Amino acid sequence: MIPRIDSIDDTQSLYLDFIETLKQQGFKGDLNPDYANRVVLATDNSIYQILPQGVLYPKNSEDLVLIARLADQPRFRSIVLSARGGGTGTNGQSLTDGLIVDVSKHMNRILEINPDERWVRVQGGVVKDQLNAALKPYGLFFAPELSTSNRATIGGMINTDASGQGSVLYGKTRDHVLELTSVWLDGTLWQSGPIDEAELETIKQRTDRVGEVHRLLDGIQRERQDEIDTCFPKLNRCLTGYDLAHIRDESGRFNLNSILCGAEGSLAFIAEAKLNVLPIPKHAALVNIKYDSFEASLRDAQALMQWQPTSIETVDSKVLNLAMGDIVWDSVRNYFPEKEGDPVIQGINLVEYTGDDEEELREKVEKLCRHLEQISGEPGKSFGFSVVYGASEINKVWGMRKKAVGLLGNAQGQKRPIPFVEDTAVPPENLADFIMAFRKVLDDRGLAYGMFGHVDAGVLHVRPAIDMKDPEQEKLIREITDEVVRLTQEYKGLLWGEHGKGVRSEYAPEFFGPLYPVLQQIKGCFDPRNQLNPGKIATPAIDGAELLKIDAVPTRGQHDRQISAAVREQYDSAMNCNGNGACYNYDPNDAMCPSWKGTRERIHSPKGRASLIREWLRLMASRGVDVKAEAEKARSRSGLLALPKKISNTLARRKGRYDFSNEVHEAMMGCLACKSCVSQCPIKVNVPDFRARFLEVYYGRYLRPVKDYLVGSLEFMIPALSKYPAPYNWAMRNTLVRSVMRRIGGMVDSPVICTNSLRQGLDQRGIDWATPEVASRLSAAQRERAVVIVQDAFTSYFETRLVLDLVDLLGKLGFYVMVAPFMPNGKPLHVHGFMAAFDKAAQRNTRMLNQLAELDLPLVGIDPSMTLTYRQEYKDAVEGELPPVQLIQEWLSQQLERVELPEILPQGEYRLMAHCTEKTSAAPSIRQWQNIFSALGQQLDVVATGCCGMSGTFGHETANLQRSKDIYDLSWRDIVNHPENRGKLMATGYSCRSQVKRFDDQQLPHPVQVLLDVVSAV
Ligand SMILES: Cc1cc2nc3c(=O)[nH]c(=O)nc-3n(C[C@H](O)[C@H](O)[C@H](O)COP(=O)(O)OP(=O)(O)OC[C@H]3O[C@@H](n4cnc5c(N)ncnc54)[C@H](O)[C@@H]3O)c2cc1C
């Protein structure tokens, strides 16, 4: 039995006091000093891990003012605060050992859109893609681009002065900031924008901090202009934050925002911003140019600048090969045609053109193409190219690049690509030479890496693969950074070309030279006691205030190495989460993490759960507990022997006795086991897998709730219950029984069993169970067209009609249909961590199904989630061949040439709401539905949706009812009720159909049922 984790790193009393005082003063947001929240916010995408004292989630600007004003009071002057948005920083920008002020949870409203004057006003926590989705109907967009656009916030972008592809044309974030509303440490709420001399003079007269800051900055600008001109590089990616070079704009107006933008939260909190937005270019083209060496692509990129594109990006062969090995290549393959005799592609340049005048754009592209044709094959030049027109096609190529870069992080083995020198910038004309020198630094140390870059802006992205758990390899961080800093200086560039400084601020004095003390003055004026994100960019010139050092901040690796290698291997996907935050995707119509979207609580995200598991494993290891051995014990031990102890532990838990395992348990229980993380996370973090392992060990110490037994045994009991459905159904409809089920059983809205059994329906159709004996009696013709439907408990017993409809459809299409005898598939056991029982169910089922598969009978399943279990969860439970059960559409789409169709079919338009697991884990299968529908003369559109909120039995659990409904409301409800969709919608998941039935009282058909209607209509 695992021990209680009772002692954790407690929040310091001063911080608890601060939090308590905030509460008393009317703070409206959430205050979280609990260990789980602290652990989850201890990391970003960097190599660092710093445990904060707590997390504050302000509701509004007034809350920010309260925080700042209180921190300014004498008794709280050692309190340290770090603002946080999406937490996607790559160098510890938002990490702190003080309090995190996370504005993304509540302060995420778009306040005003003014399409005529082309500006928006937003709160700091608005996500960049959220803003662009709201602007799209007006034909506008917020131009600065960044790879993390689906989770990075405007506050974060402003504070890192974010930019990415297209920066040469569109500039950086600060180029689009019109006004900022910031909260200063003394509680001032200040609105800043360009001001004229008269206004500046008035402000300078003020006796408060605002006056002081303006006097100081104006003085610096006037007195040190020559030094500023020399020190600040004239690069597209010039120094960000405290940007003295731009304190006066082109028309000479004073603009405080040039100091605040890029300041990494070290000067003030950004509460709101008024931003400039641009019309979406009407036309776009992308020229994909191929090279036989990366160096050639880099050097040529420079020459290509003369053809005046909007942007140029170079990608190396490592990144490209990852894309080629991934499903994403399917969508762009045609744009990279391979001709016989062509060299191997070792680098590509992606050259983009955008504009409103189509003719002009085509002319530019054609000019470039003529040039490329002329020089094709010359030494150091390209050997082929393709042109893509139209934003949606171009986005496929950019999507391929983004995905491939994410896949870099999914490298095998202990060495992982990590950011620390990942965003250098040099003048574009120096980039090729700089990169060659940079590669030597990495090659000399035998490190693996992939590279791509915004060559037009001179920015290189590279993440060398290093195992930070190895203390020897950890030393490379210092060694390599120092060398790269030297190189960037040699090539007249910067270490921090895109992502900001963070922990790398230690190099700020070196880069700013004689102006660093000026930066210190500015910092000191805003934040005299170094309370705002200390250690980043500059410190005030006071005793004890020091910049962070790249090798003096605790790292993830130092924590992770405390866990044994064997346990790390068992929980590898949690260990490998690199905190890039892709699971904080804001888009409600994207499958990624419904529990995060439904709660906006970071502990209820894949990253949250992975972070908690890692900390739990570490704390267990520090107590000498071998979690792997505990799992084995939990499997073999008699439940009865442990019962008294479990009862007393559970009672103690109810009385509030602390155990960190309970915090981890709470986070795990919020997971819907929808498995979107398994495929959508670039690192393939598999929460359902480690959640099941955790639950197995956790329930070795605590009692399981009754509902777990009900759910786990459902598949086993249902065949018996279905023999006499009337009493079961009566009970499920009876108010009293329902109430008992809700309160004691922990289950709500349990479905009723179909009264017409599957067996009766099959008998009426003369269909046999598929057994080896029956199969051996098939004629050659029958065998040739045979197919076996593999049952699942939900469809067979609660939606029998659907199985029969599939039988009828396949029969009408000319197949010889059989149905495999029902056998529990075990998925509900896995979800609830009954691992030993799951393994047994999986092995039994595998034996039965493999006997059929060995007879060359194709096996197809109906419910996506249950069917995909055979290739996913079964992997760890079964030795040898997995049962080759295909999704119905995977198999049927390969049979289209063999189906027997009536000559004339009615035509219809349908819309598919696919199950999350299916569209994320078996993405091509969605296109296969479209192929099938098209072959039958039907049009099928796929609706972009998030999760329906049911996910197996999650939505049926009493504790989850409200959350399940919240998740349904986020994405499904509007689509289901949209008048345009009436009669057109279909859903593939049993869960999804049940959810629509229960919340909107509509019965969506399965695609199979629609197809049956189509073929039956003639
Ligand atoms: C895979 C990956 C790709 C990336 N690609 C790009 C890219 O293409 N271009 C690019 O520019 N960056 C990129 N980044 C870096 C990162 O996404 C950006 O720096 C982004 O702007 C950070 O936004 P955020 O909301 O996540 O901010 P956070 O990481 O939460 O915070 C960043 C900084 O801003 C401060 N801050 C946040 N909100 C506020 C606020 N309201 N008030 C005051 N201070 C605040 C924080 O204290 C911190 O110092 C990438 C990161 C990753 C992991």
Ligand code: SF4
């Ligand atoms: S779970 Fe995946 S997507 Fe989320 S932060 Fe970790 S690695 Fe990134």
Ligand code: SF4
């Ligand atoms: S399984 Fe689904 S709900 Fe659970 S963490 Fe993964 S994405 Fe989130």
